[in-house]
Amino acid sequence: VAQQLGHGHDGPMGTGVSDRDGRREVAAAALVDSGRLLLAQRVSPPELAGRWELPGGKIEPGETPAEGLSRELREELGIEAVVGHRVGVEVPLPNEMVLRAYAVELKSGVPVALEHAAVRWVGVDELADVDLVPNDRAWVPALVELLTRG
Ligand code: CDP
Numbered sequence: 606v607a608q609q610l611g612h613g614h615d616g617p618m619g620t621g622v623s624d625r626d627g628r629r630e631v632a633a634a635a636l637v638d639s640g641r642l643l644l645a646q647r648v649s650p651p652e653l654a655g656r657w658e659l660p661g662g663k664i665e666p667g668e669t670p671a672e673g674l675s676r677e678l679r680e681e682l683g684i685e686a687v688v689g690h691r692v693g694v695e696v697p698l699p700n701e702m703v704l705r706a707y708a709v710e711l712k713s714g715v716p717v718a719l720e721h722a723a724v725r726w727v728g729v730d731e732l733a734d735v736d737l738v739p740n741d742r743a744w745v746p747a748l749v750e751l752l753t754r755g
Pocket of ligand 1: 631632633658659660661662663664698704738740741
């Protein structure tokens with residue numbers, strides 16, 4: 606279907622940029638370390654600047670979600686990370702994109718804000734009070750569970 610619609614790349618899950626419906630994936634990291642979740646503060650667009658998100662970005666053609674998310678975390682935060690299981694619901698985005706979160710573990714490095722205004726670690730008790738970007742709010746219950754379980 607993706608190829609028929611003309612905006613898919615290589616179809617099968619896990620090897621391409623689009624899913625079965627031809628949607629491009631944006632992957633975001635639920636990076637938990639020592640019982641706290643990493644958040645990054647957006648610098649743009651104006652309506653999102655100053656708000657906090659799970660760091661990540663668009664998966665490129667030929668990348669698996671794990672590869673693409675690892676690359677984004679290297680570029681944005683200067684860390685090496687291990688991408689694990691999906692977390693929470695998928696969030697439909699405009700322009701045939703879909704946003705998915707993954708549990709991520711820190712392999713090496715200390716996250717620094719290379720493309721964000723700041724980074725911060727939040728505990729489960731702080732999460733409800735953070736000014737998250739609207740798309741990421743759907744993940745709060747799953748993030749609470751992830752932080753509580755660990
Ligand atoms: O860095 P790149 O251009 O690949 O991606 P991005 O601009 O950071 O994210 C692509 C889209 O996903 C934008 O519309 C972001 O607002 C959205 N996004 C989001 O809603 N929540 C996240 N945690 C990450 C991205």
